[in-house]
Amino acid sequence: MNDFLFNSWVFGISISILGYQLGLFLKKKFKSPLFNPLLISILAIMLFLVVFHVDYDSYYSGAKYLGYLLTPATICLAIPLYQQLDLLKKNCKAILIGITAGVFASLGSVYLLSRLFSFNHQQYVTLLPKSITTAIGIGISEELGGLVTVSVVAIIITGILGNIAAEKICSIFHIHEPIAKGLALGTSAHALGTAKAMEMGKIEGAMSSLTIGMAGLFTVIMVSLFSHLM
């Protein structure tokens, strides 16, 4: 019975959606950024898999179809971008300088901390693409010889963290301009940051979705300068 149930592709998808709805419910109830629906659903599903001795592979065999939707969904981010096109043109200087600074900060801070913790080359290059979108990050990690699965997890944890902490960080550093907020979210936390930026407002969301692609591209270009440092 259990085998039948857990090996069905419906299982993986259903439990993912249920977990996410649990997260949405708790968030609505407690209204705290700690009750991040994504984080809650991930933890709840992990707990479920462990408690009921379900293999990750059988969960993933169904749930992976949700992941397939990521490409069309990311493409749809062009919609908010299009709606804010004028704003984008008017602020192109701030956008370019902001994202460049952010990508440098990302690669540079990963380098310094890797030095501090004396990571080996493989561990270092695994973390280098941590702030950019999973799809590009995987490519970079592979290219540089990193541990791809760890890169993926680092990227997702970074995203969740950015998603949860964004509002706090913005208020600590007095970042009040909607454009600057969106750029900060997109550059540090890719699509997950963008999900949050969409909740904050249309301008934040558009800026953040623009950043997913640009920060990824800038990282592809700049990463070769950094990968040889260690």
Place this chain on the structure above:
Amino acid sequence: MKSLHQLSIILAITFLAEIIKHFLPFPIPSSIYGMVILLIALNAGWIPLEKIKDTGEFFIEIMPLMFIPAAVGLIVSFKQLDGIFIPVTITIIVTTFIVSAVTGVVSQWVIRFERRRSK
């Protein structure tokens, strides 16, 4: 039928993006090509916004859901972090804070600088 129509436009662009990715040698995912294609198509008026808006916004709304399957994979990749778990965690947390603060502060500075100059 409306959503079906919108869905087919989105999937057609996705497919086109996959084809472009296949023929170009860069480590750029198909989603980025697709985003550019859709942006150009919307801007040129080839695809009117309302022909894609509802389904597109639905996709964006449920996007966090799509990260769950890969993230739950942490259950199996934990082992590869043996011995470096804490340093890696600290690195991830600290760099995320630094990147969002630097990006936000720098871009806000540029925005305000430009605004002051244009006055």
